[in-house]
Structure formats: C-alpha cells, structure tokens
Amino acid sequence: MSDTVRCGPYVCGIDAALDVVSGKWKGLILWELVEHGTLRFAQLRRGLPGVSEKMLTQHLREMEQDGLVRRQVYAEVPPRVEYSLTEAGAALSAALEPLGDWGRERILREEIALVDHADASRMPRP
Amino acid sequence: MSDTVRCGPYVCGIDAALDVVSGKWKGLILWELVEHGTLRFAQLRRGLPGVSEKMLTQHLREMEQDGLVRRQVYAEVPPRVEYSLTEAGAALSAALEPLGDWGRERILREEIALVDHADASRMPRP
DNA sequence: CTGTATCCACAAGGATACTG
DNA sequence: CAGTATCCTTGTGGATACAG
Numbered sequence: 001m002s003d004t005v006r007c008g009p010y011v012c013g014i015d016a017a018l019d020v021v022s023g024k025w026k027g028l029i030l031w032e033l034v035e036h037g038t039l040r041f042a043q044l045r046r047g048l049p050g051v052s053e054k055m056l057t058q059h060l061r062e063m064e065q066d067g068l069v070r071r072q073v074y075a076e077v078p079p080r081v082e083y084s085l086t087e088a089g090a091a092l093s094a095a096l097e098p099l100g101d102w103g104r105e106r107i108l109r110e111e112i113a114l115v116d117h118a119d120a121s122r123m124p125r126p
Numbered sequence: 127m128s129d130t131v132r133c134g135p136y137v138c139g140i141d142a143a144l145d146v147v148s149g150k151w152k153g154l155i156l157w158e159l160v161e162h163g164t165l166r167f168a169q170l171r172r173g174l175p176g177v178s179e180k181m182l183t184q185h186l187r188e189m190e191q192d193g194l195v196r197r198q199v200y201a202e203v204p205p206r207v208e209y210s211l212t213e214a215g216a217a218l219s220a221a222l223e224p225l226g227d228w229g230r231e232r233i234l235r236e237e238i239a240l241v242d243h244a245d246a247s248r249m250p251r252p
Numbered sequence: 253c254t255g256t257a258t259c260c261a262c263a264a265g266g267a268t269a270c271t272g
Numbered sequence: 273c274a275g276t277a278t279c280c281t282t283g284t285g286g287a288t289a290c291a292g
Binding site: 010011012013018020022028067091094096101104105106 | 136137138139140141142143144146147148153154156157193214217218220221222223224225226227228229230231232233235236
Binding site: 253254255256257258259260261262263264265266267268269270271272 | 273274275276277278279280281282283284285286287288289290291292
C-alpha cells in the first residue's frame, strides 16, 4: 500500500481531527465499533453496505496507524481478526457526538427544504 | 462549476455533518469566520495561506448552498462581498469544538511519537 | 476587488480476480 | 475468512489567465 503519509503541520485541532475522519467510510466504521464494541472483518463489512474489501482494509489500516483502532489477529484456521476502538478512538467518537446531533438536525432541515421545493402538498416518503 | 450534488441518504448524523465539513479548507474557513465574525473575500484569503482563488470560491459556494455561510454582496465599485456564519454555521462550529480539543491532543501525541521514533535525545523543533 | 474559465496532476475510490 | 494485487474511473485540488 506504500505509505499514505498523513500530513501536518496543522493550523488548529479541527484540521488534525478532520484529517483522521475524512474518508468515505471512517465515520461509519467508528460508529459501528462504538455500537458493537468488537467486530470481525466480515461483520464490519456487512455493517457498511456498499464498501469494497479494498476500501475497508485501507481505511482500517489508516485508522490503525492513527491509533484509533486496535487490530487483534488470532493465529487460527480459518483466520480470525477482530477490530475494536482504542482509547483515542473512543475519545474521538465521543467528541464526534455533538457533530452527529448537528448532522441529524441538518437531515431534518434538508427534508423540509426538499418537500418545500417539490410540492408543498403531500409527498409519500418511502 | 455545474452542480456538485451533495448526496444522501445518510446513515447517521455523523455522515451528514462530515459531508459538509470535508474539503481541504472548510474547517479553517469556519474557524476564521468564528474568530472574526465577518470577513471579505480577500481577508479570508489572507487567513488561509496557500489557498487558491478557485478553491476559496468553490468552498464558499458549497458552504453557502449548505446554509452555513451568508454571502452579502454590496453593489459598489470596487466590489465588496462579506461573508459571515449563519445560525446553522455557528451551531456547526460549536459542535466542532470537542473535535478540535481532541485534535489538539492528537497533535501533542504525534509530536511525542515523532521524537520517540527519531532520536530520544534532543531534537530542536524549528 | 471579487471572482470565472481552462487545463492539468494526482489521489481517492471502485471492480474484479486471486491468495495464504 | 481476511485479505492483496491490479487496473480503471472519478473527484479534488492547483496554476494560470482573464473578466466585470
């Protein structure tokens, strides 16, 4: 994979944090691990519908390098690998919660806006 | 620029929020506007060393579309445009604070790690 | 001063096949 | 099961020139 060098120098903490959670699936990976505690590769995969093996591996490796995720390999046949959050990962998830709240409110606003634009009367949301 | 359609459907709030702050300069733009309240294009530009006009415009337009930033145009010569945060933008900034704290701690951890790896003795940091 | 318009490089992401 | 390896497409960001 060579080394995807995560770069500084960061101007402020926001940068340093966003750098670590930017990536199409990282938010969801964090979320899954917070919810379930410990997950195997395939379980994680099922929790992230649409992710490719490559992307999942890549993101997990980066998050491991960044000290967010712990990777426990069991020398068995068939192989088993378990992923869980480190302390830093858990702290990050906690720090992400207000952001999640804001995001949920944003989703609500968006839906209202969408309805407004389309047709103010009724709109069956499937 | 055509339309960079910001896409849902979001699985959780984190997604919806990260979607809106992902972009090389968005974190900093938010930060600048929080600090200074209202800024003109050129002032913002000076606050983001290295940003190109194109990127700044692009990010500002997206953030405007996302309802984070207010764009006040004055019909003068020479032209003047002022940017400030909307309520949603301010709320987002507030929600970003814990993340910023986490990021600052991460920077500290990183520096320690860097020193450890390089040479545990002395290392003049320029 | 505040932007567009182009063109370009590179990295991120995706599809598919294969391996220990 | 848990990944690599490979190839390919797209998106993001940057340089430069020009315009209202």
